[in-house]
Amino acid sequence: MQRRIEMEGITNFRDLGGYRTRAGEEVKWLTLFRSDTLSSLTDGDMQTVCDLGISTAFDLRYGEERALEPSRFLGHDQVTVLEMGLDARPGDSWVDSFENATDQAEVARAYMTEGYRDYPFLYAHAYREMIERLTRGERIIVHCTAGKDRAGTAAAMMLTVLGVPRDVVFEDYLLTNQYWDRGGRVRPEMDEETVASIFSAREDYLHTAFTSIEAKCGSVENYMEDVLGLNETKLAAFRAACLN
Numbered sequence: 001m002q003r004r005i006e007m008e009g010i011t012n013f014r015d016l017g018g019y020r021t022r023a024g025e026e027v028k029w030l031t032l033f034r035s036d037t038l039s040s041l042t043d044g045d046m047q048t049v050c051d052l053g054i055s056t057a058f059d060l061r062y063g064e065e066r067a068l069e070p071s072r073f074l075g076h077d078q079v080t081v082l083e084m085g086l087d088a089r090p091g092d093s094w095v096d097s098f099e100n101a102t103d104q105a106e107v108a109r110a111y112m113t114e115g116y117r118d119y120p121f122l123y124a125h126a127y128r129e130m131i132e133r134l135t136r137g138e139r140i141i142v143h144c145t146a147g148k149d150r151a152g153t154a155a156a157m158m159l160t161v162l163g164v165p166r167d168v169v170f171e172d173y174l175l176t177n178q179y180w181d182r183g184g185r186v187r188p189e190m191d192e193e194t195v196a197s198i199f200s201a202r203e204d205y206l207h208t209a210f211t212s213i214e215a216k217c218g219s220v221e222n223y224m225e226d227v228l229g230l231n232e233t234k235l236a237a238f239r240a241a242c243l244n
Contacts, residue, residue, distance in 0.1 A: 001015065001017060001018060001029040001030075002015070003015060003018070003175070004175075004179055005033075005048065005052075007041065007042075007045045007048065008042040008044055008045055009040040009041045009042045009045050010035060010036045010037065010038070010040050010041060010045065011036065011179050011180055011181040011183075012034075012035060012036040012146065012147040012148070012176055012179045012180040012181075013033065013034075013035040013036070013141075013147075014033065014034050014035070014147075014172075014175065014179070015029055015030065015032075015033055016031075016032045016033065016034060016155060016158070016159065016172065017029030017030060017031060017032070019159060019164045019168055019172065020164070020165075020168070021162060021163035021164050021165075021243065022163050022164075022165055023163055025163070025239075025243040025244060026243065026244045027159070027162055027164065027242060027243060027244075028242055028243065028244055030052060030053065030139060031134065031139055031140075031242055032134060032139075032140060032141075032142075032155075032158060032242065033052070033054065033139075033140070033141040033142070034141065034142050034143065034147055034151050034152070034154070034155040035141055035142075035143040035147045035151065036143060036144075036145065036146050036147035036148075036151075036180060037061070037065075037069055037071075037143060037144070037145045037146075037147075038057060038059070038071045038072055038073060038141075038143055039069035039070055039071055039072060040069075040183075041072045041073075046072055046073070046076075049073075049079060049141070050078050050079065052139065053139045054078075054079055054139045054140065054141050055078065055079060055080065055138050055139055055140070056079065056080050056081075056082060056133055056138055056139075056140045056141075057071065057073050057079050057080070057081045057082065057140070057141050057142075057143065058082050058084050058126055058129070058130060058140060058141065058142040058143070058154070059071055059081055059082065059083050059084065059085060059143060059144075060084055060085040060123060060126060060142065060143065060144045060150040060151055060154060061085045061143075061144050061145055061150070062085050062086055062087070062088065062089050063085070063086070063087040063088060064088075064089075065085070065145055066083060066085065069145075082126075082129065084123070084125065084126035084129065085123075085126075085144070085150070086122065090118065090122065104190070104191065104194045105191065105193035105194040105196075105197050108194050108197035108198050109197045112149070112197060112198065112202075112205055113204070113205060113208050115149060116149070116153065116205045116206065116208040116209045116212070117208050117209065117211075117212040118212070119149070119150060119153040119154075119209055120153065120157065120209050120212060120213050120223065120227070121212075121216070121227065123150065123153070123154060124227050124228060126142075126154065127154060127157050127158070127228055128228055128229060130142060130154065130158060131158075131161070131228065131230070131234075131238050134158075134238060134241055134242055135234070135237050135238045135241045136241075137241060142154045142155065142158075145185075146176065146180055146182075146185075146199070147176060147180060148176045148180060148199075148201050149205070152173050152176060152201060152206070153206065153209050155172065155173070156169050156170075156172070156173055156206060156209070159172065160220060161224055161228070161230065161235070161238065162238070162239055162242055162243060163239065163243075166210070169206075170203060170206060173201055173206050174201050174203070175201075176200075176201040177200055177201050182199050185199070186199060
Protein backbone atom coordinates (compact mmCIF):
# COMPACT_ATOMS: atom_id res chain seq x y z
CA MET A 1 0.00 0.00 0.00
CA GLN A 2 1.14 3.56 -0.51
CA ARG A 3 0.96 6.54 1.82
CA ARG A 4 0.52 9.31 -0.73
CA ILE A 5 -2.13 8.85 -3.39
CA GLU A 6 -1.38 10.64 -6.63
CA MET A 7 -3.98 13.14 -7.79
CA GLU A 8 -4.02 15.56 -10.71
CA GLY A 9 -5.53 18.56 -8.97
CA ILE A 10 -4.20 18.29 -5.40
CA THR A 11 -0.95 17.12 -3.82
CA ASN A 12 -1.44 16.21 -0.16
CA PHE A 13 -3.90 13.30 -0.33
CA ARG A 14 -2.75 10.55 2.03
CA ASP A 15 -3.81 7.24 3.53
CA LEU A 16 -3.28 7.05 7.29
CA GLY A 17 -3.03 3.28 7.26
CA GLY A 18 0.00 1.22 8.17
CA TYR A 19 1.10 3.03 11.31
CA ARG A 20 1.85 0.78 14.28
CA THR A 21 0.30 1.38 17.68
CA ARG A 22 2.09 1.03 20.99
CA ALA A 23 0.35 -2.33 21.40
CA GLY A 24 1.76 -3.58 18.10
CA GLU A 25 -1.45 -3.34 16.06
CA GLU A 26 -1.60 -1.63 12.69
CA VAL A 27 -3.94 1.12 11.48
CA LYS A 28 -5.98 -0.30 8.62
CA TRP A 29 -5.24 0.91 5.13
CA LEU A 30 -8.07 2.29 2.97
CA THR A 31 -10.02 3.50 6.00
CA LEU A 32 -8.98 7.01 7.06
CA PHE A 33 -7.57 9.59 4.68
CA ARG A 34 -6.39 13.19 4.95
CA SER A 35 -6.06 15.80 2.21
CA ASP A 36 -5.76 19.35 1.06
CA THR A 37 -8.83 21.04 -0.44
CA LEU A 38 -11.22 18.91 -2.47
CA SER A 39 -12.30 21.93 -4.50
CA SER A 40 -9.43 21.37 -6.94
CA LEU A 41 -10.11 17.74 -7.79
CA THR A 42 -10.33 16.81 -11.46
CA ASP A 43 -13.01 14.43 -12.71
CA GLY A 44 -10.37 11.72 -12.68
CA ASP A 45 -9.46 12.54 -9.10
CA MET A 46 -13.09 12.27 -8.06
CA GLN A 47 -13.25 8.81 -9.58
CA THR A 48 -10.10 7.86 -7.67
CA VAL A 49 -11.71 8.97 -4.41
CA CYS A 50 -14.82 6.96 -5.20
CA ASP A 51 -12.75 3.90 -6.13
CA LEU A 52 -11.13 4.10 -2.68
CA GLY A 53 -14.56 3.52 -1.19
CA ILE A 54 -14.73 6.83 0.64
CA SER A 55 -18.27 7.70 1.70
CA THR A 56 -17.83 10.88 3.78
CA ALA A 57 -15.67 13.98 3.41
CA PHE A 58 -15.15 16.08 6.53
CA ASP A 59 -14.59 19.66 5.39
CA LEU A 60 -12.96 21.63 8.24
CA ARG A 61 -12.60 24.90 6.32
CA TYR A 62 -14.19 28.16 7.41
CA GLY A 63 -17.44 29.27 5.81
CA GLU A 64 -15.77 31.86 3.60
CA GLU A 65 -13.32 29.25 2.29
CA ARG A 66 -16.12 26.83 1.51
CA ALA A 67 -18.03 29.53 -0.35
CA LEU A 68 -14.98 30.67 -2.33
CA GLU A 69 -13.80 27.17 -3.25
CA PRO A 70 -16.73 24.74 -2.96
CA SER A 71 -16.05 21.05 -2.54
CA ARG A 72 -16.51 19.13 -5.77
CA PHE A 73 -18.42 16.47 -3.86
CA LEU A 74 -21.31 18.69 -2.82
CA GLY A 75 -24.48 16.86 -3.87
CA HIS A 76 -22.53 13.78 -4.92
CA ASP A 77 -24.31 10.41 -4.89
CA GLN A 78 -21.52 8.50 -3.11
CA VAL A 79 -19.47 10.95 -1.08
CA THR A 80 -21.37 12.99 1.49
CA VAL A 81 -19.77 16.31 2.45
CA LEU A 82 -20.02 17.25 6.12
CA GLU A 83 -19.17 20.93 6.54
CA MET A 84 -17.77 20.69 10.05
CA GLY A 85 -15.60 23.79 9.93
CA LEU A 86 -16.56 26.97 11.75
CA ASP A 87 -18.89 29.26 9.81
CA ALA A 88 -16.79 32.25 10.80
CA ARG A 89 -13.14 32.50 11.79
CA PRO A 90 -12.60 32.72 15.55
CA GLY A 91 -10.53 35.89 14.95
CA ASP A 92 -8.94 37.90 12.17
CA SER A 93 -7.52 36.05 9.18
CA TRP A 94 -3.78 35.54 9.11
CA VAL A 95 -3.51 38.23 6.43
CA ASP A 96 -5.32 40.78 8.61
CA SER A 97 -3.26 39.74 11.62
CA PHE A 98 0.15 40.58 10.22
CA GLU A 99 -0.51 43.00 7.35
CA ASN A 100 0.60 46.07 9.30
CA ALA A 101 3.04 44.34 11.66
CA THR A 102 6.69 45.31 11.84
CA ASP A 103 7.73 41.67 12.40
CA GLN A 104 5.36 39.71 10.20
CA ALA A 105 6.99 36.34 10.83
CA GLU A 106 6.62 36.69 14.59
CA VAL A 107 2.98 37.72 14.27
CA ALA A 108 2.36 34.82 11.87
CA ARG A 109 3.88 32.32 14.31
CA ALA A 110 1.79 33.72 17.16
CA TYR A 111 -1.36 33.49 15.01
CA MET A 112 -0.65 29.90 14.02
CA THR A 113 0.25 28.89 17.58
CA GLU A 114 -3.02 30.29 18.90
CA GLY A 115 -4.94 28.31 16.29
CA TYR A 116 -3.29 25.04 17.28
CA ARG A 117 -3.96 25.76 20.93
CA ASP A 118 -7.69 25.91 20.16
CA TYR A 119 -8.12 23.27 17.43
CA PRO A 120 -8.56 20.24 19.74
CA PHE A 121 -11.55 21.95 21.35
CA LEU A 122 -13.02 23.95 18.44
CA TYR A 123 -13.18 20.82 16.28
CA ALA A 124 -13.98 18.22 18.93
CA HIS A 125 -17.49 17.88 17.46
CA ALA A 126 -15.90 16.89 14.14
CA TYR A 127 -13.58 14.39 15.80
CA ARG A 128 -16.52 12.78 17.59
CA GLU A 129 -18.40 12.39 14.31
CA MET A 130 -15.31 11.01 12.59
CA ILE A 131 -14.95 8.40 15.31
CA GLU A 132 -18.65 7.48 15.10
CA ARG A 133 -18.52 6.95 11.34
CA LEU A 134 -15.25 5.04 11.40
CA THR A 135 -16.64 2.82 14.13
CA ARG A 136 -19.59 2.03 11.83
CA GLY A 137 -17.15 0.90 9.16
CA GLU A 138 -17.24 3.93 6.89
CA ARG A 139 -14.22 5.13 4.96
CA ILE A 140 -13.71 8.85 5.45
CA ILE A 141 -11.46 11.71 4.45
CA VAL A 142 -10.74 14.85 6.47
CA HIS A 143 -9.45 17.99 4.82
CA CYS A 144 -9.04 21.72 5.12
CA THR A 145 -7.31 23.97 2.56
CA ALA A 146 -3.72 22.77 2.79
CA GLY A 147 -4.41 19.57 4.70
CA LYS A 148 -1.87 20.89 7.17
CA ASP A 149 -3.34 22.63 10.22
CA ARG A 150 -6.99 21.79 10.89
CA ALA A 151 -6.89 18.50 8.99
CA GLY A 152 -3.39 17.85 10.33
CA THR A 153 -4.56 18.22 13.91
CA ALA A 154 -7.62 16.06 13.23
CA ALA A 155 -5.40 13.33 11.78
CA ALA A 156 -3.07 13.60 14.77
CA MET A 157 -6.02 13.21 17.15
CA MET A 158 -7.34 10.14 15.31
CA LEU A 159 -3.94 8.43 15.31
CA THR A 160 -3.43 9.31 18.97
CA VAL A 161 -6.79 7.85 19.98
CA LEU A 162 -5.91 4.71 18.07
CA GLY A 163 -2.74 4.39 20.13
CA VAL A 164 -0.08 5.43 17.62
CA PRO A 165 3.03 6.75 19.43
CA ARG A 166 3.40 10.51 19.44
CA ASP A 167 6.69 10.55 17.56
CA VAL A 168 5.01 8.68 14.69
CA VAL A 169 2.05 11.05 14.82
CA PHE A 170 4.49 13.92 14.36
CA GLU A 171 6.22 12.14 11.48
CA ASP A 172 2.90 11.88 9.65
CA TYR A 173 2.06 15.51 10.36
CA LEU A 174 5.39 16.71 8.93
CA LEU A 175 4.90 14.84 5.64
CA THR A 176 2.91 17.85 4.43
CA ASN A 177 6.24 19.65 4.00
CA GLN A 178 7.23 17.04 1.42
CA TYR A 179 3.96 16.82 -0.46
CA TRP A 180 1.87 19.97 -0.38
CA ASP A 181 2.20 22.30 -3.35
CA ARG A 182 1.20 25.75 -2.09
CA GLY A 183 -0.47 26.42 -5.41
CA GLY A 184 0.01 30.16 -5.65
CA ARG A 185 -1.33 30.86 -2.16
CA VAL A 186 1.86 32.64 -1.05
CA ARG A 187 1.51 36.42 -1.24
CA PRO A 188 4.38 38.17 -3.06
CA GLU A 189 5.04 40.65 -0.25
CA MET A 190 5.80 37.90 2.28
CA ASP A 191 9.41 37.37 3.31
CA GLU A 192 10.85 33.86 3.49
CA GLU A 193 10.50 33.50 7.26
CA THR A 194 6.87 34.60 7.17
CA VAL A 195 6.12 32.12 4.39
CA ALA A 196 7.73 29.34 6.44
CA SER A 197 5.73 30.35 9.52
CA ILE A 198 2.40 30.19 7.68
CA PHE A 199 2.81 27.53 5.04
CA SER A 200 4.94 24.89 6.77
CA ALA A 201 3.97 22.11 9.14
CA ARG A 202 6.05 22.81 12.25
CA GLU A 203 6.64 20.55 15.21
CA ASP A 204 6.15 23.38 17.67
CA TYR A 205 2.67 24.06 16.29
CA LEU A 206 1.40 20.52 16.79
CA HIS A 207 3.20 20.35 20.12
CA THR A 208 1.07 23.35 21.17
CA ALA A 209 -2.11 21.34 20.50
CA PHE A 210 -0.99 18.52 22.80
CA THR A 211 0.24 20.95 25.44
CA SER A 212 -3.15 22.67 25.37
CA ILE A 213 -4.93 19.35 25.85
CA GLU A 214 -2.74 18.43 28.79
CA ALA A 215 -3.08 21.89 30.37
CA LYS A 216 -6.89 21.90 30.15
CA CYS A 217 -7.64 18.22 30.69
CA GLY A 218 -4.64 16.91 32.61
CA SER A 219 -3.88 14.20 30.07
CA VAL A 220 -4.75 13.02 26.58
CA GLU A 221 -6.68 10.14 28.16
CA ASN A 222 -8.86 12.62 30.06
CA TYR A 223 -9.40 14.59 26.86
CA MET A 224 -10.52 11.44 25.08
CA GLU A 225 -13.05 10.71 27.81
CA ASP A 226 -14.21 14.19 28.85
CA VAL A 227 -14.11 16.06 25.52
CA LEU A 228 -14.48 13.33 22.90
CA GLY A 229 -16.86 11.27 25.03
CA LEU A 230 -14.92 8.03 24.59
CA ASN A 231 -15.66 5.58 27.37
CA GLU A 232 -13.94 2.19 27.38
CA THR A 233 -16.66 0.58 25.26
CA LYS A 234 -16.62 3.26 22.55
CA LEU A 235 -12.84 3.38 22.50
CA ALA A 236 -12.60 -0.39 22.12
CA ALA A 237 -15.15 -0.35 19.29
CA PHE A 238 -13.30 2.43 17.47
CA ARG A 239 -9.98 0.65 17.72
CA ALA A 240 -11.52 -2.66 16.63
CA ALA A 241 -12.92 -0.97 13.53
CA CYS A 242 -9.67 0.75 12.56
CA LEU A 243 -6.89 -1.61 13.64
CA ASN A 244 -5.55 -4.95 12.54
